[in-house]
Amino acid sequence: MTDGWIPDLARAGVKHAAIAAALGSAIEAGSLRPGERLPPQRELAARLGVDLTTITKAYDAIRHRGLIEARGRAGSFVRAPRTVAPDELERADAGMNMPPELPGNLLARTISASFSTLLLGGSPLRLQYQPAGGALQDRATGASLLASMGLVSDAEQVLVTAGGQNALHAILNAALQPGDAVACARHVYPGFKALAARLGLELIPLPELTADALREACAAQTVKALYLVPTNDNPTTATLSARTRRELAAAAEECDVQVIEDDAYGALAPEPLAPISGLIPHRSWYVASTSKIISPALRVAFVRAPHSAAALRLAGDLHETTIMAPPLNVALVCQWIADGTWDRLVGLMRREAAERQALARAILSGADYSSDPHGYHLWVRLSGGTAPGAVTELLRPTGLSAVPAERFAVGPHSEAAVRISLGGPLSPERLADGLRLLRGIERNAIPT
Numbered sequence: 001m002t003d004g005w006i007p008d009l010a011r012a013g014v015k016h017a018a019i020a021a022a023l024g025s026a027i028e029a030g031s032l033r034p035g036e037r038l039p040p041q042r043e044l045a046a047r048l049g050v051d052l053t054t055i056t057k058a059y060d061a062i063r064h065r066g067l068i069e070a071r072g073r074a075g076s077f078v079r080a081p082r083t084v085a086p087d088e089l090e091r092a093d094a095g096m097n098m099p100p101e102l103p104g105n106l107l108a109r110t111i112s113a114s115f116s117t118l119l120l121g122g123s124p125l126r127l128q129y130q131p132a133g134g135a136l137q138d139r140a141t142g143a144s145l146l147a148s149m150g151l152v153s154d155a156e157q158v159l160v161t162a163g164g165q166n167a168l169h170a171i172l173n174a175a176l177q178p179g180d181a182v183a184c185a186r187h188v189y190p191g192f193k194a195l196a197a198r199l200g201l202e203l204i205p206l207p208e209l210t211a212d213a214l215r216e217a218c219a220a221q222t223v224k225a226l227y228l229v230p231t232n233d234n235p236t237t238a239t240l241s242a243r244t245r246r247e248l249a250a251a252a253e254e255c256d257v258q259v260i261e262d263d264a265y266g267a268l269a270p271e272p273l274a275p276i277s278g279l280i281p282h283r284s285w286y287v288a289s290t291s292k293i294i295s296p297a298l299r300v301a302f303v304r305a306p307h308s309a310a311a312l313r314l315a316g317d318l319h320e321t322t323i324m325a326p327p328l329n330v331a332l333v334c335q336w337i338a339d340g341t342w343d344r345l346v347g348l349m350r351r352e353a354a355e356r357q358a359l360a361r362a363i364l365s366g367a368d369y370s371s372d373p374h375g376y377h378l379w380v381r382l383s384g385g386t387a388p389g390a391v392t393e394l395l396r397p398t399g400l401s402a403v404p405a406e407r408f409a410v411g412p413h414s415e416a417a418v419r420i421s422l423g424g425p426l427s428p429e430r431l432a433d434g435l436r437l438l439r440g441i442e443r444n445a446i447p448t
Contacts, residue, residue, distance in 0.1 A: 007026070016061065028104055028106070034080035036078045037076070138330055143302075146302060154308070162324075162325040163301050164292060165191050166299075167289070168260070173199060175260075175285065175310075179201075179202065181203075181224060182223070183214055185410070186411075189264075192262070209244070211244075224257065226260065232269070232374075234377065234419070245274070261284055264289050294349065298329050356376075357371055360420075363432060376422055376423040377420060377423075379417055380417060392418065398437055399426050400426065401419075401421035403419045405418065
């Protein structure tokens with residue numbers, strides 16, 4: 001019980017707003033814990049020397065944010081975070097690499113507050129059809145985001161798409177022809193594999209993502225494009241060094257190869273390396289997805305085309321397939337970028353990911369795996385004949401996502417490995433349980 005809690009009213013502003021802000025900060029900081037009772041409204045009003053209406057307004061405001069709940073005569077209590085029951089996990093695609101849930105339902109509350117502001121105070125045009133590739137103002141906002149990631153762009157070159165997958169589909173359709181060869185890593189994002197198969201493209205797996213490997217592939221056959229995830233690769237977690245990026249850019253120039261740079265996780269790096277697209281902008285397509293970083297529900301990504309003519313062509317393809325990115329979601333993301341909410345949420349996601357990575361390091365000590373300290377997944381190499389498919393099935397009841405390497409493999413041969421997603425709706429306790437089971441499976445070598 002927290003009947004003794006007294007808010008700090010040193011901050012300026014309306015009293016009820018200051019009390020609500022202090023209460024929200026105390027809950028988010030953990031000073032007031034889930035399930036604890038707040039002081040009765042009359043008592044708190046007397047202690048602070050304010051009228052009862054002020055306290056009622058403050059409690060109502062914080063309840064609307066989802067932080068507390070009223071239980072009749074029992075009083076008001078700090079709301080416990082909602083947990084996901086095992087049978088509910090089936091609603092989520094366990095094969096996807098999901099961002100982690102932020103504590104205290106923070107993301108949902110931020111989305112709710114932002115949408116309320118947009119719908120009540122924003123332009124009514126947000127509820128109408130948008131120009132192909134996005135309104136110029138939104139494209140300019142996207143350009144500012146790309147600039148923060150080290151890629152200077154004109155708004156005319158930047159397009160808004162309905163997520164990264166939509167962007168990749170449009171790029172492949174606009175820039176390549178059926179039968180064209182695309183070089184890539186030995187293991188790649190399954191969504192890209194599916195698009196390549198659908199559009200009749202030939203994927204050429206490189207033994208490693210280096211300039212020499214690209215040159216050898218180009219000497220053996222005509223390669224039209226190179227696809228890569230430069231930072232925190234999905235699935236291997238590898239990040240290309242600045243030197244490797246420079247060398248790949250030089251090789252792409254030399255071999256006349258387009259580069260499709262899928263920088264899905266670049267924003268999570270505290271000090272991101274310069275994109276390859278900045279070195280050879282005239283032959284590069286750059287994709288930055290907000291969905292991969294914050295929430296797949298956003299369905300918003302920004303694409304930088306090599307030049308304005310390519311952007312115009314891509315906008316036509318986007319219009320034919322999806323008409324437009326969801327306007328309200330685009331407005332939400334652009335507002336976040338403009339007012340600093342985006343940077344704040346990315347920082348919180350980065351911190352949550354780091355905590356989950358630390359948990360994995362403690363439990364998987366001695367296991368053979370790769371990771372990024374701020375990433376959402378692990379690449380676990382299995383020893384002793386342990387079958388990746390068996391690991392997936394054994395971990396399924398825990399809710400821990402494990403995807404066999406064969407899902408990512410380009411060609412018939414894959415590594416004996418699984419990608420483990422640390423994100424999604426799993427609580428730290430359930431994540432720890434799943435990781436302990438994974439360590440036990442790996443040690444005991446469960447064959448096919």
